Amino acid sequence: MLILTCPNCGLAADETELSPGGEAHLKRFGPGSEDADFEGYLFHRANPKGVHFERWRHAYGCGKWFLAARDTATLEVFGTYPAQTTEPPAEIITRIRARHPDWSPT
Amino acid sequence: MRRYSAFAIVREAARHHLGWERAWASPSPKARYDAVIVGAGGHGLATAYYLGKNHGITNVAVIEKGWLGGGNTGRNTTIIRSNYLQDPSAAIYEKSRSLYETMSQDLNYNVMFSPRGVMMLAQTEHELRGYRRTTHANALQGVATEFIAPERVRELCPIINIDGPRYPVLGALWQPRGGTARHDAVAWGYARACSAMGMDIIQQCEVTGVQSANGKVTGVRTTKGDIATPKLGIVVAGHSGVLAEMAGFRLPVESVALQALVSEPIKPCMDVVVMANTVHGYMSQSDKGEMVIGGGADGYNNYTQRGSFHHIEETVRALIETFPMISRLKMLRQWGGIVDMTGDRSPILSKTPLEGCFINCGWGTGGFKAIPGSGWGFAELMAKGHSPLTAAFGLERFREGRFVDESVAAGVAH
Ligand SMILES: Cc1cc2nc3c(=O)[nH]c(=O)nc-3n(C[C@H](O)[C@H](O)[C@H](O)COP(=O)(O)OP(=O)(O)OC[C@H]3O[C@@H](n4cnc5c(N)ncnc54)[C@H](O)[C@@H]3O)c2cc1C
Ligand SMILES: [Zn+2]
Numbered sequence: 001m002l003i004l005t006c007p008n009c010g011l012a013a014d015e016t017e018l019s020p021g022g023e024a025h026l027k028r029f030g031p032g033s034e035d036a037d038f039e040g041y042l043f044h045r046a047n048p049k050g051v052h053f054e055r056w057r058h059a060y061g062c063g064k065w066f067l068a069a070r071d072t073a074t075l076e077v078f079g080t081y082p083a084q085t086t087e088p089p090a091e092i093i094t095r096i097r098a099r100h101p102d103w104s105p106t
Numbered sequence: 107m108r109r110y111s112a113f114a115i116v117r118e119a120a121r122h123h124l125g126w127e128r129a130w131a132s133p134s135p136k137a138r139y140d141a142v143i144v145g146a147g148g149h150g151l152a153t154a155y156y157l158g159k160n161h162g163i164t165n166v167a168v169i170e171k172g173w174l175g176g177g178n179t180g181r182n183t184t185i186i187r188s189n190y191l192q193d194p195s196a197a198i199y200e201k202s203r204s205l206y207e208t209m210s211q212d213l214n215y216n217v218m219f220s221p222r223g224v225m226m227l228a229q230t231e232h233e234l235r236g237y238r239r240t241t242h243a244n245a246l247q248g249v250a251t252e253f254i255a256p257e258r259v260r261e262l263c264p265i266i267n268i269d270g271p272r273y274p275v276l277g278a279l280w281q282p283r284g285g286t287a288r289h290d291a292v293a294w295g296y297a298r299a300c301s302a303m304g305m306d307i308i309q310q311c312e313v314t315g316v317q318s319a320n321g322k323v324t325g326v327r328t329t330k331g332d333i334a335t336p337k338l339g340i341v342v343a344g345h346s347g348v349l350a351e352m353a354g355f356r357l358p359v360e361s362v363a364l365q366a367l368v369s370e371p372i373k374p375c376m377d378v379v380v381m382a383n384t385v386h387g388y389m390s391q392s393d394k395g396e397m398v399i400g401g402g403a404d405g406y407n408n409y410t411q412r413g414s415f416h417h418i419e420e421t422v423r424a425l426i427e428t429f430p431m432i433s434r435l436k437m438l439r440q441w442g443g444i445v446d447m448t449g450d451r452s453p454i455l456s457k458t459p460l461e462g463c464f465i466n467c468g469w470g471t472g473g474f475k476a477i478p479g480s481g482w483g484f485a486e487l488m489a490k491g492h493s494p495l496t497a498a499f500g501l502e503r504f505r506e507g508r509f510v511d512e513s514v515a516a517g518v519a520h
Binding site for chain 2: 001002015016019020022023035036039040042043044045046047048049052054070072073074075
């Protein structure tokens with residue numbers, strides 16, 4: 001069972017308490033942007049076999065959103081961090097690099 | 107290739123079964139092919155088969171990282187139906203269902219197609235209206251379905267609890283010519299037919315890179331060496347994102363786990379397929395007597411072919427209300443597959459930004475039923491650059507807002 005620690009309330013929540021919210025750190029392209037950028041923002045997803053940053057909501061707990069870094073090939077969790085973050089924090093990157101030395105963000 | 111027949115069984119019985127040939131060859135890859143298909147699941151093999159049969163292209167390799175049909179094709183619950191809502195879906199799924207009817211004869215391989223009927227229960231007012239609408243749409247599309255009353259549901263499947271306290275059965279969308287087939291046999295039958303046409307099926311060979319020059323595909327890098335080709339078909343279901351990255355583009359697809367389970371075998375108690383979409387569960391009985399059970403997909407990206415336990419619990423809990431008699435059954439096995447989900451729950455059969463490279467994916471939780479139709483259409487697309495069956499399923503539909511929205515219509519897995 002997947003367990004993620006909610007950075008908002010500090011609880012280690014198991015999967016049944018959480019709802020997944022898809023890829024994190026998407027850059028929003030709104031009205032006036034190029035069609036290709038808008039399409040990418042709305043539909044295209046990295047969907048990697050490996051390190052994935054994603055949004056979760058502590059739905060049956062404090063109700064708030066947060067972000068998590070996970071490995072989709074092993075289900076290892078590298079950590080969780082607040083939703084008000086535009087890129088993964090350095091300590092999470094360090095933990096990912098310890099596991100995957102050649103990993104680089106795309 | 108020697109044909110399978112009743113006579114062949116008698117002949118082999120008389121000589122200790124020493125004369126059966128290998129069903130397909132296991133060659134080493136050649137340096138170049140006219141077309142290369144990545145992924146020997148049902149869709150990849152059917153594509154190769156129709157490239158040869160309908161378009162005369164037989165210098166073809168199908169490259170598979172594991173074994174034939176070891177992906178979702180060998181992991182699904184084999185429901186075959188074509189009662190979709192949108193016209194492009196009805197066209198490709200009905201073509202597919204009709205090809206299943208003659209597949210055993212076409213391939214000279216028994217795929218055990220069993221048109222036992224598929225029943226989709228309406229358990230809320232909303233679902234009732236939705237399925238009535240689908241029945242009307244199907245009538246216009248020429249797909250034989252009907253909306254049946256609860257009494258008829260009880261007649262067709264006596265083990266259903268029609269007046270359950272929480273979700274009584276209000277009726278059902280009934281497709282009498284839907285059913286099931288043997289999943290492995292579909293992969294094996296196509297593989298044998300492809301091999302007989304001289305195609306190379308290369309197992310234990312992973313594609314690790316896509317090669318191109320001037321915006322055109324030139325070949326693939328594999329664990330058994332480089333293979334040149336001007337035409338590449340990517341048909342890898344859950345791994346579509348990985349292959350797309352190799353080819354230099356992104357897809358509107360996410361990979362998640364979908365699970366299924368089977369019970370211990372019991373005496374025949376149910377001779378139709380029943381889907382209960384409101385409660386997210388469906389069930390049929392295999393020829394061996396096992397109850398084959400499936401439910402909804404897990405919610406988060408996952409490549410492990412292993413899902414969450416609580417989803418199984420939800421599926422089984424839901425089905426016990428509808429089928430009280432299964433409450434004491436022991437479950438024998440449980441497994442997962444990685445399914446490729448698109449936002450509109452319709453597949454992608456398309457050209458890609460890389461010239462000569464085509465992709466067939468996004469079948470998600472429901473592509474077993476589509477194997478022959480998808481192979482038919484995708485082979486035509488690869489051979490001629492256009493196919494009426496696949497025209498609505500291009501990648502550009504997302505940018506243009508022309509979704510083939512089946513998520514509302516089906517509501518649940520497959
Ligand atoms: C539990 C479950 C139940 C389902 N139930 C139903 C159902 O009842 N009815 C229905 O219609 N559908 C159902 N489906 C969906 C159906 O199984 C799939 O849509 C269909 O089998 C997809 O076939 P495919 O050939 O595209 O993919 P697959 O059979 O997954 O084949 C893709 C192949 O590509 C190979 N591959 C991947 N990467 C590489 C690489 N780099 N190099 C070489 N090869 C590679 C894989 O090893 C794999 O064999 C179900 C799926 C699951 C998981
Ligand atoms: Zn919380």
